[in-house]
Amino acid sequence: MIQKHNNALKTTLKDFNFMLFKGLIDLLFPQICMSCESALHTREDLLCTKCRFDIPTCDWKDAQDNLITDRLKGRVHLAYADALLYFEKGNKTQKLIHQLKYKQQKQISRYLGLWHGENLKQKAWFQNFDVIIPVPIHARRRRQRGYNQVEDYAKALSQVLNCEYNDNILYRHHYSRTQVFKNRISRTEVIEHNFKLKTNQSFDGKHLVLVDDLITTGATAEACFIQLSKLKNVKLSLLTMAVAA
Numbered sequence: 001m002i003q004k005h006n007n008a009l010k011t012t013l014k015d016f017n018f019m020l021f022k023g024l025i026d027l028l029f030p031q032i033c034m035s036c037e038s039a040l041h042t043r044e045d046l047l048c049t050k051c052r053f054d055i056p057t058c059d060w061k062d063a064q065d066n067l068i069t070d071r072l073k074g075r076v077h078l079a080y081a082d083a084l085l086y087f088e089k090g091n092k093t094q095k096l097i098h099q100l101k102y103k104q105q106k107q108i109s110r111y112l113g114l115w116h117g118e119n120l121k122q123k124a125w126f127q128n129f130d131v132i133i134p135v136p137i138h139a140r141r142r143r144q145r146g147y148n149q150v151e152d153y154a155k156a157l158s159q160v161l162n163c164e165y166n167d168n169i170l171y172r173h174h175y176s177r178t179q180v181f182k183n184r185i186s187r188t189e190v191i192e193h194n195f196k197l198k199t200n201q202s203f204d205g206k207h208l209v210l211v212d213d214l215i216t217t218g219a220t221a222e223a224c225f226i227q228l229s230k231l232k233n234v235k236l237s238l239l240t241m242a243v244a245a
């Protein structure tokens with residue numbers, strides 16, 4: 001009994017010391033909010049409470065008729081599409097995505113994946129997905145940035161939604177700007193040529209979900225879906241961190 005009590009006391013002390021230590025570290029090196037840059041409190045993570053509350057979330061009830069399915073209408077046949085956040089020039093989402101893509105704040109990717117995953121599980125339309133596929137980035141871009149900004153988001157989604165993560169289905173290579181001008185082809189066509197299918201595996205009867213950071217015109221997603229549509233008898237859906245409003 002006394003031993004049990006001592007152990008509980010030790011754990012409490014350990015927790016207390018940890019909180020004290022974290023408090024001290026926070027005081028010396030304050031963590032800042034990835035959107036508004038104000039100092040975070042000990043219990044806040046990446047976003048301050050105000051930004052987490054104020055950041056514009058999509059919260060769509062319908063995954064078959066929304067801003068993304070509208071934007072891709074006639075170009076891609078999607079089973080479902082959903083985005084977590086609305087993106088506008090200068091808004092909180094833009095600041096957050098900017099930190100993720102250009103300021104080495106890789107942890108934002110997983111943060112958004114866990115958030116979006118939990119959010120999806122609450123939706124009435126939600127059914128099981130089979131495979132989560134991140135939009136690949138070109139090897140040179142990956143070297144510059146050090147990571148694919150979509151990867152941890154996709155992995156977190158696969159973890160929360162309990163399905164496979166697979167980054168061996170799509171491949172991205174590079175088309176130089178000179179070639180673009182030389183061939184006088186449209187931007188959409190250029191992006192289309194950037195992606196290739198790199199699998200011989202059968203995904204017969206599977207629900208594949210492409211995952212991207214931001215949908216603006218939808219050209220990148222469309223290019224990926226053109227490749228994924230070559231797989232026989234698959235259902236295709238799209239999840240993104242954000243969509244340009």
Ligand SMILES: [Zn+2]
Pocket residue numbers: 033034035036037038047048049050051052
């Ligand atoms: Zn904030």
